[in-house]
Amino acid sequence: MSVDIKINNALKKYGNNIIIPDLSIQVKKGEFFTLLGPSGCGKTTLLRMIAGFNTIEGGEFYFGDRLINNLNPSKRNIGMVFQNYAIFPHLSVRKNVEFGLKTRKLDPVEIKERTNKFLKLMHIEEYADRLPERLSGGQQQRVALARALVIEPDVLLMDEPLSNLDAKLRVEMRSVIKEIQNKLNITTIYVTHDQEEAMAVSDRIAVMKDGIIQQIGSPKELYQRPKNIFVATFIGKTNTLNKTIIKREDKYLVELSPNYLIENNSVKSEDSKILISVRPEDFIIVENGDGIKAIVNSVVFLGLMTHYFVTLETGENVEIIQESTLNDTYERNSHIILKLNTNKINYFMSDGIENITREM
Amino acid sequence: MKLFKKKKTPLEIWNYITISILILYIIFLIHPLFNILKASIFDADGNFSLVYFAKFFSQKYYFSTLMNSLKVSIVTMIFSLLIGIPLAYFFNIFQMKGKRILEILIILCSMAAPFIGAYAWILLLGRQGLITKILETLFPITVPTIYGFNGIVLVLVTRLFPLVFLYVSGALKSIDNSLLEASENLGCSGYKRFFKVVFPLCMPSILAAGLLVFMRAMADFGTPLLIGEGYRTFPVEIYNQYVGETSINHNFAAAISVVAILITAVVFYLQKFISKYYRFTINSLHSIEAKPVKGIKSFLVHFYAYFLVFISLLPQIYLFYMSFRKTSSSGSVFEKGFSLDSYRIAFKKMSSAIPNTLIIGGLAVVIVVLLAILISYLVVRRTSLLNNTIDSISMIPYIIPGSVVGIALVITFNKGFLVLTGTALIMIISLIIRRMPYTIRSSAAILQQIPISVEEASISLGASKMKSFFKITVPMMKNGIISGAILSWITIITELSTSIILYTSHTITLTLSIYIFVTRGTEGPAAAMATILTAFTTISLLIFLKISDGNDMVM
Helix, strand or coil, X not given: CCCCEEEEEEEEEECCEEEEEEEEEEECCCCEEEXXXXXXXXXXXXXXXXXXXXXXXXXXXXXXXXXXXXXXXXXCCEEEECCCCCCCCCCCHHHHHHHHHHHCCCCHHHHHHHHHHHHHXXXXXXXXXXXXXXXXXXXXXXXXXXXXXXXXXXXEEEECCCCCCCHHHHHHHHHHHHHHHHHHCCEEEEEECCHHHHHHHCCEEEEEXXXXXXXXXCHHHHHHCCCCHHHHHHCCCCEEEEEEEEEECCEEEEEEECCEEXXXXXXXXXXXXXXXXXXXXXXXXXXXXXXXXXXXXXXXECCCEEEEEEEECCCCEEEEEEECCCCCCCCCCXXXXXXXXXXXXXEEECCCCCECECCC | CHHXXXXXXXXXXXXXXXXXXXXXXXXXXXXXXXXXXXXXXXXXXXXXXXXXXXXXXXXXXXHHHHHHHHHHHHHHHHHHHHHHHHHHHHHHHECCCCHHHHHHHHHHHHHCCHHHHHHHHHHHHCCCCXXXXXXXXXXXXXXXXXXXXXXXXXXXXXXXXXXXXXXHHHXXXXXXXXXXXXXXXXXXXXXXXXXXXXXXXXXXXXXXXXXXHHHHHHHCCHHHHHHCCXXXXXXXXXXXXXXXXXXXXXXXXXXXXXXXXXXXXXXXXXXXXXXXXXXXXXXXXXXXXXXXXXXXXXHHXXXXXXXXXXXXXXXXXXXXXXXXXXXXXXXXXXEXXXXXXXXXXXXXXCCCHHHHHHHHHHHHHHHHHHHHHHHHHHHHHCCCXXXXXXXXXHHXXXXXXXXXXXXXXXXXXXXXXXXXXXXXXXXXHHXXXXXXXXXXXXXXXXXXXXXXXXXXXXXXXXXXXXXXXXXXXHHHHHHHHHHHHHHHHHHXXXXXXXXXXXXXXXXXXXXXXXXXXXXXXXXXXXXXXXXHHHHHHHHHHHHHHHHHCCCCXXX
């Protein structure tokens, strides 16, 4: 049975070195929850605290209403998938999958039934009697998943499970993971540093940095309304521009260039220094009219999209992404005029720690 | 510290193992060594006295043994490196014929007890030696004497250069081929490349091998005893003082032992200090590819390798031949023709030698392996102050000559709460203590290659810590453990310097029986026993190579 997970005021330190100062999250029953952050942000540390492989220096960890802080890892009923899969190399695929059922001393008939079910579910029944060393990375990943799921765990924990696979297999396996999670409806905590992977699989994502959660939200919320400049730059690409709000004819405006001013949509008013964050796709290249003048420095054609690296007339360098079309690609050194998709822009305090866009 | 930090969780099984092992080490290693120290600075009446040290350093007769030992060890080390490094380089960089067999033969060279080599060289090059006689009949020359310094160095170098070969080969295998290609691409090839790129990259292994050779040469006891004649070295002097006419000289033997330990400790730390300057890591994707070699170069390379191996194995070959010679009924005089008399006499006089070897050696190996697995697990997986202490303590025997271990055990266990002298148990204990550092190192190396997540996976699937250890970790270490065990077995059955101090007529092993036959002048049975020992060693080595299959050897 899947459960909800509650973590209150978690504290992790090694000696005097604090890794996670004070962290609280709640994961709903059946939710696919991802811990996302750069390396060293404490995401794997937190996952291993949940699994019981790291000690907990403070706070409470609950599975449902059960406090698990001091519960032995072997008693937590967790399915865990490791970064290197941690397949037992001396046991066949079948024996690997059976392992957890055997330690639970289940009836042999049931062990066989459940093992077969998951071998089939993960499409590895044909390799059942092979030793793992003869399997590809993707197949090993499937064995690891089957082994973790066959014990019907309360919680599934995954520690960067796709990082050892090549790019194509990674995309394939993440849909396999998502699909099986949906099917079994099991509460899942997933750790990754790959924001695209996180967006692809998660119901909700917690973005972490230095042991602190920066924002928890759906992939859409994180991308469109990031809470601070770190989240804005970590999730997807963005251009950040330092600007000042000015007052002209009773209106508060932000001057992007001398002849391109947009209406201020932040909660601040005149003379505030702010940061605005513009996603590369929110620049619009126009043929003529008012706008920011810019020069194209380089063009990268990637098929679906074309990336332009340009210098604005104000001296700032930005990246622009446009859908590739047959005709109007701009050459290097060509002069272009840019406008903004203003309602998708985010405004931040000048130090970047708070989103001050009006509707937030 | 860390052990008691987690107050909430009760002491788990590994904590008990830590404490038990620590207690064993205190009883069987720390305490005996402490007794050696005590014996060296307190006289027979229990008064503090530095008279033994004064005696050692003031009398040239004793002090010269120290200088002799240093001279032998340094010269042996230099020659072993000079011979072993090129051999390893040729072996790895050229496609040589019979590589597999060559490697086996090289390893085999290192595995015979050195004193057996010494004995055979006396038969070949001694005053009445076969080669000496042939040369002196053919040419009007005097063959330089094999006794003394020359002989000791010859025997030790032919036994110890394989260690250099193994270490440097290991280093060469870890060098990425692209480094050599890059060097060539930048205009540096041939011997220039060897000195500028290959040699520095192998430096850590060369230093480690040099240290090992030095330690072995310094501690070796059988060789100088047999072939040294007037050339007296340290371990021989310790032994002489110990078995000497008066037993009071325990104290003097202890004092010499303390000096020996201090010197090896200094060398050990000196090597560690120098190694610091050569620390780096290589990520090797493609190891060096052996290139074909042709013409005169090919001949020279092959001649070098095979001639070296031939010279080094000559003692074994000659003893093998002699063991089948017809011999007088006492076994001391060879007669014309061939027979199995030597074997018959050997079995009659030393019927228990083979069973003793199997029992004492076998038990020692089993216990060494068990303890080494546990200790390496504690050291690698459960770092704590106590476990680090165990790690350090377990390395102590590495720098202590075997005869010192023997004497330490005797003065500790010949009276008091635990009397063990004269038993097989004390021999087993001494072998365990001496072999532990090597087996722990090799087990730890295996364990480090097993990702900890495999164990965690087992625990998260509901298995207990002990179950995970025995069902998952140990089976994964299996091959490494077995090959480590065989290697320990080979070293244990060829061991002499400790057993010679601890044995009684009931606990004579193969090696001891050879030594006894040799000293009694019964050469036929000695050759027979030596051949049996060589057979044991060879078979064990072949099994080892079959199991380890390409893995590096940790000696």
